[in-house]
Amino acid sequence: MLKIENLHAEIDGKAILKGLTLEVQPGEVHAIMGPNGAGKSTLAYVLGGRPGYEVTEGSVTFGGKDLLDLEPHERAAAGLFLGFQYPVEIPGVSNVQFLREALNAQREERGEEKLTGGEFLKLAKEKAGLLKLDMDMLKRHVNVGFSGGEKKRAEMVQMGILDPQFAVLDETDSGLDIDALRVVGDGINAIMRQPDKGVLLITHYQRLLEVVKPDKVSILSDGRIVRTGGPELAMQLEEEGYDRVMETA
Amino acid sequence: MTEALILPTTRDEAWRYSDVAALEGMDLSTFDDWRDIEVPAGESFRDVIAITDENTGPDETVLHRLRVRLGEGARCELFGLIAAGRLGRVEVVVTLARGSHFELGGVTVGGRETTREFVTRMAHEEPEATSNQTVRSVHWGKGTGNFLGRIDVVRNAQKTDAAQSFKGLLLEKGASVNSVPQLEIFADDVKCAHGAAIGQLDESARFYMASRGLSPDLSRRLLVQAFIGDAFVALDDEEQREALMQAALDKLDRHL
Numbered sequence: 001m002l003k004i005e006n007l008h009a010e011i012d013g014k015a016i017l018k019g020l021t022l023e024v025q026p027g028e029v030h031a032i033m034g035p036n037g038a039g040k041s042t043l044a045y046v047l048g049g050r051p052g053y054e055v056t057e058g059s060v061t062f063g064g065k066d067l068l069d070l071e072p073h074e075r076a077a078a079g080l081f082l083g084f085q086y087p088v089e090i091p092g093v094s095n096v097q098f099l100r101e102a103l104n105a106q107r108e109e110r111g112e113e114k115l116t117g118g119e120f121l122k123l124a125k126e127k128a129g130l131l132k133l134d135m136d137m138l139k140r141h142v143n144v145g146f147s148g149g150e151k152k153r154a155e156m157v158q159m160g161i162l163d164p165q166f167a168v169l170d171e172t173d174s175g176l177d178i179d180a181l182r183v184v185g186d187g188i189n190a191i192m193r194q195p196d197k198g199v200l201l202i203t204h205y206q207r208l209l210e211v212v213k214p215d216k217v218s219i220l221s222d223g224r225i226v227r228t229g230g231p232e233l234a235m236q237l238e239e240e241g242y243d244r245v246m247e248t249a
Numbered sequence: 250m251t252e253a254l255i256l257p258t259t260r261d262e263a264w265r266y267s268d269v270a271a272l273e274g275m276d277l278s279t280f281d282d283w284r285d286i287e288v289p290a291g292e293s294f295r296d297v298i299a300i301t302d303e304n305t306g307p308d309e310t311v312l313h314r315l316r317v318r319l320g321e322g323a324r325c326e327l328f329g330l331i332a333a334g335r336l337g338r339v340e341v342v343v344t345l346a347r348g349s350h351f352e353l354g355g356v357t358v359g360g361r362e363t364t365r366e367f368v369t370r371m372a373h374e375e376p377e378a379t380s381n382q383t384v385r386s387v388h389w390g391k392g393t394g395n396f397l398g399r400i401d402v403v404r405n406a407q408k409t410d411a412a413q414s415f416k417g418l419l420l421e422k423g424a425s426v427n428s429v430p431q432l433e434i435f436a437d438d439v440k441c442a443h444g445a446a447i448g449q450l451d452e453s454a455r456f457y458m459a460s461r462g463l464s465p466d467l468s469r470r471l472l473v474q475a476f477i478g479d480a481f482v483a484l485d486d487e488e489q490r491e492a493l494m495q496a497a498l499d500k501l502d503r504h505l
Contacts, residue, residue, distance in 0.1 A: 048456075048460050049459075049460075050456050051452065051456065071459070071464075072456060072459035072460055073459040073460075073462050073463055073464045073465070075460075076459070076460055076461055076462035077462050081460075082460045084457065084460075087457070088451075088453050088454050088456075088457035089454075090451075090454050090457070090458070090471075090472070090475070091475060092472075092474070092475025092476065092478055092479070093471050093472070093474075093475045097471070098458070098461070098471070099461070101463060101467060101471065102458070102461035102462045102463050103462070105462045105463050105464060105467055106462035109462070158461065162461065162462065
């Protein structure tokens with residue numbers, strides 16, 4: 001459902017992605033691991049369409065559409081969700097208002113009925129419960145004053161509410177303690193582990209992959225996928241480190 | 250006998266960033282019409298001023314000049330939106346008696362070649378009075394928003410607490426905002442806080458909002474709403490607050 005071919009991208013003229021090719025099928029969780037500076041976050045931002053990240057070559061198709069041709073908000077309406085490594089604080093805008101406007105904007109773009117305030121609150125309550133996030137948190141301003149762990153849980157509540165076809169999760173496990181990691185991992189499973197959905201799970205560490213079991217694991221290094229394997233590849237990385245595993249690639 | 254009216258120039262501190270040429274287009278016989286508001290001891294007064302397209306033509310000059318005298322323990326709240334006319338100006342001179350409070354929440358929005366400004370002077374003449382002023386300006390095109398706020402605290406006005414906050418948001422290159430805090434404090438046991446910040450829309454917030462499905466127009470509207478909301482927080486009449494917010498945001502929607 002997501003097909004990336006020979007993707008090259010640069011920031012301020014500096015090449016970061018250098019011919020990245022990757023495909024994720026419906027029903028698949030595909031983990032991307034790699035050392036610092038390999039281009040993991042750049043990949044996430046390029047898929048989300050962040051201004052300043054320029055694609056110089058290659059293509060990305062999502063559900064048959066040219067993803068790179070869509071504006072960031074159109075990508076969201078097409079069913080793409082980007083989970084941020086550092087979720088942004090938006091003072092003055094409550095989570096409830098933000099998410100209701102966002103969901104209704106997506107629904108409108110897709111030609112669907114908008115949700116009423118009551119319908120939305122019911123949905124928000126259900127998803128907040130799933131992530132064990134207090135409903136009061138959703139009445140507060142977006143990410144303002146949230147701890148690192150709360151931001152990541154709120155991020156997953158957003159994902160639950162927006163119910164995307166495909167999620168690109170950029171180091172969703174960073175800043176989480178063991179218990180929160182379990183809650184977030186269970187949340188990802190509950191929301192995204194479905195035959196018609198896909199996940200690109202970008203992570204540094206094996207520990208999230210013990211909860212969200214990937215179907216495939218790829219290693220990203222210097223802007224390219226250097227190796228793809230099954231879940232055992234993540235275990236091997238944990239034991240041997242990137243350098244040794246990549247030597248044998 | 251009428252005295253000849255001498256119009257201000259930009260050399261006058263209180264008109265420094267104003268569009269003085271726009272004064273020639275107004276009915277000058279009303280130039281010195283000050284509205285006097287007396288709030289007796291212990292009483293409260295609130296007014297809302299909205300200069301909008303509904304009551305003001307695009308080339309008009311509109312001045313609201315208010316003189317407020319607060320008795321002991323009195324309270325006055327003034328909320329204003331300046332969103333229309335070539336020059337829109339709300340000028341407020343407040344004299345505060347012991348233990349009184351003055352609250353100003355002001356918003357200017359505008360594009361084209363317009364000037365919209367709040368010019369205030371707080372005269373803290375007795376102890377223990379408080380004043381709080383919050384002004385937010387959102388401009389585009391060649392629009393200008395100004396807040397000139399003077400605070401005078403006389404020698405015996407101990408325990409004065411006077412606060413001023415200004416923030417400007419520039420949506421396009423070419424727009425400008427100016428903030429001039431002027432504090433003259435002769436008492437030694439006072440709190441006078443003032444802050445000014447000028448910026449543009451936060452691009453990382455806009456991308457974050459876009460990634461959740463909000464179009465650039467919608468994210469801008471939400472961010473501007475949050476930005477100007479500060480100025481009307483103290484207005485506890487929800488209907489009036491909503492009407493002011495709506496009028497400000499409509500202006501933005503019509504012109505951007």
